[in-house]
Structures are given as C-alpha cells and as structure tokens.
Amino acid sequence: MTLAISPALRAALAEWLTHLRGLDGAAENTLKAYNTDVAGWLDFLARHRGGTEGRHAAATAGQSEMRAFMAEVRGRGVSSRSLARTLSAVKGFTVWLADREGLDATATLSARAPKYRRKLPRPLSEDAARDVMDSVGDDARAPWIAARDTAVVTLLYGCGLRISEALGLTGACHPLPDTLRITGKGGKMRLVPVIPAAADAVDRYARLCPHDLTPAAPLFRGVRGGPLNPRLIAAAMERVRNRLGLPATATPHALRHSFATHLLSAGGDLRAIQELLGHASLSTTQAYTAVDTARLMQVYAASHPRA
Template sequence: MNSGDALKEWHDHLALDRRRSPHTVRAYHAAAARLLAALGEVDWTRIALLDSSALRGHLAARRGEGIGNVSAARELSAIKAFIAFARTKAGLAEAAAPRLRGPRVKKALPRPLTPDDAVNVAVAVSEDAAEPWIGARDRAVLLLLYGAGLRIAEALALPFDVLPLGDVLRVTGKGSKQRDVPILPLVRAAIDDYAAKVPYTLLPGTALFRGAKGGPLSPGIVQKAMARARAGLGLPATATPHALRHSFATHLLGAGADLRSLQELLGHASLGSTQIYTKVDAATLLDVYRSAHPRESA
C-alpha cells in the first residue's frame, strides 16, 4: 500500500463517512500525511500499534519546526483519529489507544460586538459594496449570522428553496444535523431585498447567495467585506463574521436565555461548547463595570 492510497481512504472516511467540514478534512489529511512521511512506510498495522512514545517523538519533531501549543494539540487530535482509523483497517479495533495528553491550551473567550456595532457593520458592508445587489447580499448574510446565530458556512450553504422565508428557518449544520432557528423580520426583509436584486436566476437546488460571477458565494468574500467595514467603523480585528454568531449567543444569554435553548439554536453537539458564553457574558459585564463604576473610572 502506498501513502497516496492510504491518504485517499482517510480523506474519504472523513469527508463521506464522518461528514467533517472541509477545513477539518484538510487539517486531518495534512497531519496524516506528515505522520506517514515521518514513518517512511505505510502499513495499517504499524500505524495502528503506534504507542505514546512514538507520538511524543513525532510531536517533538513538529515542535522543532516551530508550531505552538494550539497547533500541537490539533496535530495530536488528528493523529489519534488517524490511528483509530488504522486500527479499524488493520482489524485491531480492540487494541488500546495511545495515551498521551496534548499541551494545555488556554481557550480564548469570544469577543462579541455590541448590538449597535453588529447592525452597523452590516449596514457599512452594504454601503461599501461595488454594486447594490452585492451590498444587499452581504448585508443579508451578516444579519443571518447575528440575527439567527448561523455559522458562515451554514448561511452560504442555504439553497434557494428556503424562499419564501417564514418565521422559522431549517438549517443544516455540522455532521448534517438539522435545527430550526427563528428568523427576525429584519433578517427576512434583508434576504428578500437581496433576492429581489440579485441579477442571476435562482433555481431550486442551487445556492441562494451568489458571487459576483454567479457561482456560490465564498466565505472569503464576506470576510474581506467585513474587514473593510470594521476598519471604517474603527472596530477591532476580532470583529469577524464569526464574531457575529458569538454576539448572537452572548446577547441572548444576557437577555435571559437558558443554556439548553441556546445550545439548540447554535447547533452545538455538547452543552460544554455553549457554556463558554456564560464566561463571555460575565466578562462583558465586568467591562461595563470597569468603565462605568465611579471607583473604577475615578
């Protein structure tokens, strides 16, 4: 077996069987390729039986290349998944997995925008666009992220079939899991405005949001548009499209939403992913306290 065949099987397993995101597939595929290159030969049994010592040596070599804690932790996670796949391929599914803990990674808190900034950046993106329909498109996408808590990939994957919008939108998230999210009148109006202005024919089964040449809209285009808008508004570099989703969650939690409901709205597989927003809200309140309390501002 050569490395190309092994990597193709791994890629197909991730993309088709596990339905991982394209970003995860690329990262895990690259980690497996580095491991196979280091081993010098490709054998499912040998990979399946790699122990903690071998993994520690591989990570040490990667550290020598200059990767930090976050990258090392991701590399270890990807390699462990690849070894588990190799155990299945080699018929050694019952073999013990290597025990090795990754480096401690301090999880950074998301930085939410204020409600005014979230809406203003969507307006600024619209006004800065080269054409009115592109401005309407970008405003609709950003309002979906903030008003409904969608991931950017979820918003851009929406088909034309979702129109006409009602009060609830069914979204397909990670792992092809579906969830229903409420659609605010402001968001619905923005999407209707875009649909009325887009110069391309929108057909059932095709992408709702289109690029300038008519193909499916790329996340990078939205990210660049928001980068220009935040610079014009004097917002920090943390004001990204994904920060709008964080803002949606933080503002709902601050308004009294419970964690379970928030988990469902965000499409989190585990409540632990949602609980980070309790810290975000506390951090936001602390910022307000520090800027407004007489003793702090004196």
Template sequence: MSELPRLYADHLARDRRRSVHTVRAYEATATRLCGFLTQHWGEAIDRAALAKADTADLRAFLAQRRGEGLTNASAARELSAVRGFLAFATGEGTTPRLKGPRVKKGVPRPISPDEAVALADDVADDASEPWIGARDLAVLLLLYGAGLRVAEALSLTGAVLPLGATLSVTGKRDKTRIVPLLPQVREAVEAYVALSPYGTARDAPIFRGAKGGPLSPRLVRRAVQGARVRLSLPDRTTPHALRHSFATHLLGRGADLRALQELLGHASLSSTQVYTQVDAAHLLDVYRNAHPRA
C-alpha cells in the same frame, strides 16, 4: 506511501460526516505521520506497523512538528488527528496514551449591537453594485440575527424560499436545526433575492459572487475587514464575531442555555456554556466602569 490516510479521509467524510476542512486537515496529519514513521522506522507503513506505534514514537513526531513552529493549540489538534487515525487503522482502544499540550480555552469576544448593525450597514454601503450591497447585508444579518455560521449562510439554496418565520439550517456533521427569522433578517434576504441577477433555483446557492458562482467566505471576511477599518472597530470584529454576539446578547437578555444550544447547533452543552463566561465578564466590566467604589 500508505493508502491508509486516504481511507481514513473517506471514513471521516462518509461515516463521521466531518466537514470538508476537517477531512482535509486530518488526512494531511495522517499522511505526515506515515511519512515520519517510514523514516523513523525505515520500513513501509501498514496497519500492522501502526499497531506497534508507542508513546515515544508519537512524542518524537510531535517534537518534529513543534520544531516546525506549531503552537500549543495546533499541536493539540495534530495529536487529536493522530489518535483518530491510529484508532481507525488499528482498532478502537489500542492507541498509545499521550497527554497533549495544555491549551488555554479562549472566551468568545462579541461586539455590541450598535457595532454589529453599523458593520452590516457599512459593508452594504461600500458595495460596488446595489444587489451586492443587498447580498452582503443579508449575509451579515443572518450571522447576527439568526446565529448562523458563515458556511451555513452561504450554503443556503433556493429551496428555503419563500422564507417564513423560521429557517431550516444544515450545520456541522449535516445536523439540521430550525432557527427563527427576525422580520428584519427576512426582509434583508428577500430584498437581495429581488435584486439578484442570477435567480434562485432550488438546487443553487442563494448568495452568488459577482460572476454568478457561489459566494466565497473569503470575500465576506474581506468586506468585514474593510468595514472594521473604516469604522475603527477592534480586530476581534470578524464575521464569526457576529455569531458570538448573537449568542451573548441572547444570553444577556435571559435566554435559556439549552435553547441557545439548539439555536447555535452545538452538539455539546459545554460549547454553549462558554457564553456564560462572556456575560459574566461583561457584567464585571460594567461594574468596574460605573460603580463609584470600583
């Protein structure tokens, strides 16, 4: 098998500063494409071979992948990874032109402020030990009160302590942004730090698992899922929904779209504009439910 997928992964991590998950997924796609073309053409795959890949070859590859059960959204991501790999291997602007499947853009589904607070409190109350409850409360309040992604919250180290009025966060592609910290959020983190049995070394993660290792996002999702069931909240109530709620509620209170883009760490304003659809949908729901002529 060609070593090009590995070189592509190195390029994504080093030069494009893509996340570990993106690098892993794109390398897997590149490996699948090379394997498919090896069988399809009956020859070894190198840069020269990839340069002759045409639209029909890519369509055949995607057809095979769709036969394995890929949805439109997954097929679109697969095609994006293929284009990036071919551009890397053969030179920019030489990739075959192939229209991807149509993907309906989903609108973020936030939860109400009362539900967000109830969720965080329930997760904390259900914890096996006080310090774990304080930890979970602090993490969830960082998602809802500061708009952090789960990975961003869990990657915070002792270097951010002591906390002030703002917090420096490193997000996707190592982009750093400054977010304000509400007093309630700061107090929750400080309460956890005071109870944590593992200390707060500057180069170590603040949020630890029960055995002292870095807290896993999977444990956060599991805790939220349990609270969602106990509180009879909708299935859309996930840790990431708290970040959606942060954005939607700020926009509903008149926040500027550009300022919201900075707070969320979006590279493109179009990623932030989706929340205007959420707010409009909420207003329509209020109208339909409350207006006597609706």
C-alpha cells in the same frame, strides 16, 4: 515529498477516513487535516524505526515514540493547539486500527496533549452589530449590492449562521420561512428561527437583484450572476469596520459570535444556543459564558462604588 508509509498503512488510513466520512459525517476540510496529521505520524514512525511499518506496529507505538513525534512536530514551529489536534487525529486512527487488529493501544492513548489557552470569541457590542447592519451597504456600487450585503450580515447576526451556511442558501429559500433547515459542519442538520429583520432584508435584496433567483441556484449572487464569493462579504465588513472605528476582529464570523453572546446575555439557555449554532459539543458553546462573565466583570469594575 514521498512519505515512508507502507501500502498496508496507506490502505488503512484511507479506510479510516472513509469510515469518518460515512459514519461520523466528518467535513472534507477536517478529513484533509486528519489525513495530513496521521500520514505525518506514520511517516515519522517508519523513519524512527528504520523502515516502513505494518498495521500491527502502528497500532502498538510506545509513549517514547509518541513523545519523539510530538517533539519533531513542535520543532517545526507548530502551535500547541495544532499539535493537540494532530495528537487527537493520531489517537483516533490508532484506536480504530487497534480495534480491528485486536491489539491494545494504551501506550499511544496515554500520550498527553499539550495544554493551550482557547481563544475567546470576540463579539461586537449590540450597538456595533446594529450599526454594521445599518451601514454595511453604504458604499456599494449599486442598490441591489447594498441590499445583498445587508441581507447576508443580517442573517449572520440575526440567525447565527456561518458565512458558508448563509451563502449556501438557494432561491428555494425565498421568501424566508419562519424556520430555516440548515446543514452545518459534518452534515449536522439544525433548525434556525428566522427573525423578521432577516426575512425583510432578504426580501428587499430579492426584489432588487437583477439576476433570476431560480430555486436550485444560489440565493446570493455576485455581480455577474455567479455564486457570491465570501471574500466580498469580508471586504464589505472591512470597509464598514474602518468607517465605524471597530477593531480588526469585527469579521463576518464575529457576527455569529455576537448572536450567541447577546442571546446568552439576555438569558438564553446554553443548550438552546448550542442547538441554534449547530455545535457538536456543549464545551464549544460554553466559551460564550466566559465572554459574558468577562463583560460582566468590566461593568462591575466600572460601576461599583467600591471598585
């Protein structure tokens, strides 16, 4: 479908995305989503006004136009969370454009995002996390594959890595140092301590792996020696959770949630956990406090003599 966007605004959108990529270090998936969101807004604005618009018009859209746009997006069945993200992207682009055109974007900025309830992380219990690490390789076709899957899930739970971060490690990381330098979302760099269990698991995998783990090549390999596909770890998690009777929320990413929740339960500092996870905003990490509080209330209700 051809969008009704003027060449001037197409150029402005491309320039804004380049700005986000270069100065803010935005991830490619984020930039792709922002491009879709803002292009949809600019197309709506042109249709709403009966013709393609220039940079000036896009920077001075009124509240009524913003409300009409949000109603149209909502009419497509988009969730409140996705609509809030779209509105955030539109506001970000408008502020950037208005600043360059010397205009006032107050009307656009005053549009309120829909309220939505954030989903709480769904961590595993400490016992369940240990059981996953102990048995995730039980049905692997070869000992080295069992060791590989065990090493990956141990890194997810033991170091709080994202699956993409664990699979992004190269042969140069072996043997694992005391501290890993991880590049996360948006190119954000962080230092992550390596627990002995993770170092041991990776060492065992490396000793059994039939492929040459050269420094520049991926550390974790598929059967034919190529980079390990994250879907294979997801499938291994599905098999182990079925054997252990764990819920469908017991995914690879749930191990990262478990890392953060269990640290917090043990008295970990929220700011320190934020740094370990690589969260840009403390509000993202604070979701784990809600999980910890909910678990505390469950224990209270089950054990208090007057509950």
